């Protein structure tokens with residue numbers, strides 16, 4: 025609980041409120057004390073002037089200070105002040121506390137002269153606060169009432185702030201809670217989970233990014249499942265063929281002669297090619313291909329690949345041609361991988377081109393790219409299959425493809441290898457007329473002539 029964001033928000037808000045109320049209380053208290061002090065000084069001043077006037081009137085009526093003591097005691101009680109009166113000789117004639125009467129007036133006090141017409145100064149009035157506790161008491165009273173006011177006001181403000189913070193934090197934290205819940209469900213393998221949020225702020229952005237990530241995860245998981253299912257399916261056919269041959273030999277239905285062994289051998293070769301291709305594809309998709317890239321002459325690589333394919337093309341009665349302009353720039357590639365791309369494309373072209381047809385491998389330079397194309401005059405690919413042609417295990421005609429030994433990985437591998445070089449692969453095809461596969465390879469800027 026103490027680590028929850030909601031608790032921390034509540035604690036922070038409460039602290040801010042308490043500090044604010046404390047600071048306001050302190051400053052208002054200071055200001056009020058000043059005001060009280062000034063007010064009391066003004067009141068003392070007014071009392072003293074009035075007493076000065078009344079005493080002068082008293083003396084001018086009476087002619088002396090006799091009988092003044094009771095009045096001075098009353099005033100002293102009334103105003104809460106120590107009032108002392110000395111006559112013209114400096115002898116105390118009245119004292120509100122009745123202590124100094126008849127004694128000489130203490131010289132350390134400053135007084136107000138009492139004068140009457142014709143006689144001049146007839147005495148002095150001394151006024152002093154009765155005790156230093158007088159204004160302290162009023163301070164205390166103000167302090168206490170203000171303290172109460174601030175205590176209740178502060179408590180009310182704190183409660184309101186806590187309620188507002190609680191509601192606000194619940195609103196703020198609801199996307200976070202939704203994210204936590206959804207991610208834990210994702211973690212348990214339910215990849216269809218998404219966070220529902222209307223929040224337009226940073227947390228909403230986080231939820232949307234999270235949903236994108238969940239979408240990617242769901243797709244990756246689907247691909248993984250498909251791959252496992254497809255691979256199992258592909259492995260099953262050659263394996264069950266081998267099993268069939270072996271069982272037939274065991275049951276004496278088929279003789280273990282050279283022809284049978286050759287058939288089994290072919291199935292084994294098919295299996296091991298499939299496993300090699302799958303391994304290559306897995307490495308390419310994980311971005312873990314061990315590539316040795318260097319500046320290579322693409323014409324040389326094409327000529328070598330064409331020479332290697334020539335016997336297969338001749339055997340099928342297909343002409344294998346090249347169209348390579350002079351002075352093509354070097355490109356930054358792994359020659360082994362690009363030869364494999366060429367092999368896959370030429371192999372497909374020869375397989376799908378009938379006798380008398382032509383397969384042409386061409387290259388041309390375009391800006392920062394070398395574009396290589398393999399064009400055939402073969403059967404072509406139906407338009408509805410074209411978008412899927414680079415997907416793994418995809419074959420236009422399953423039964424015929426099986427007869428040609430293909431397992432639908434050649435184009436997928438070619439695409440991954442070209443992309444690993446930073447290039448793109450594309451296809452154009454017309455049914456009955458032929459196909460044209462094109463891929464691009466980067467020309468490093470320093471090598472462009």
Ligand code: ADP
Pocket residue numbers: 368372373376400402403404405413418419420421425429430431432433434435436459
């Ligand atoms: P495969 O190992 O079956 O050849 P690929 O991935 O290389 O797998 O090709 C996928 C499918 O695309 C093939 O089964 C074939 O139907 C079709 N295809 C590829 N190249 C050509 C081509 N040049 N002409 C006609 N169809 C082609």
